[in-house]
Amino acid sequence: PTETERCIESLLAVFQRYAGREGDNCTLSKKEFLAFMNTELAAFTKNQKDPGVVDRMM
Template identity: 80%
Template sequence: SRLSIESLIALFQRYAGKGGYNCSLSKMEFLSFMNTELAAFTKNQKDPGVLDRIMKKLDTNNDGQLDFSEFLNLIGGLAMACHDSFLKAVPS
């Protein structure tokens, strides 16, 4: 829905704007996003390098930043993982 899209844009802008350039997430902005919005995920990680690897994988143009399109790949991956978990929890 339009509201969901607007919420995603607002979420991206909230973190992307912290460093002054609001068209992409720097590494620090990405870490802030992950540790705030996805704290349940990050707190359960035993591997301290997991967030660096996630950012590197998402950063398809290798510029050290995540633009909105790259950010949406993260959101899409999370939605797919949640959907898979939901399907596994539903009795057949």
């Protein structure tokens, strides 16, 4: 696989790990999305000046 393919596979694996917590590993619930954002994108989440930005992303 190419470097890009490996990166995409990695992103999908992380997504499915969070999405699978409440059953369906093809979609994220709001709870799963917040867990993903707070863990995997913690710097992005913490550095937001607008507290509603993560909710609007959902």
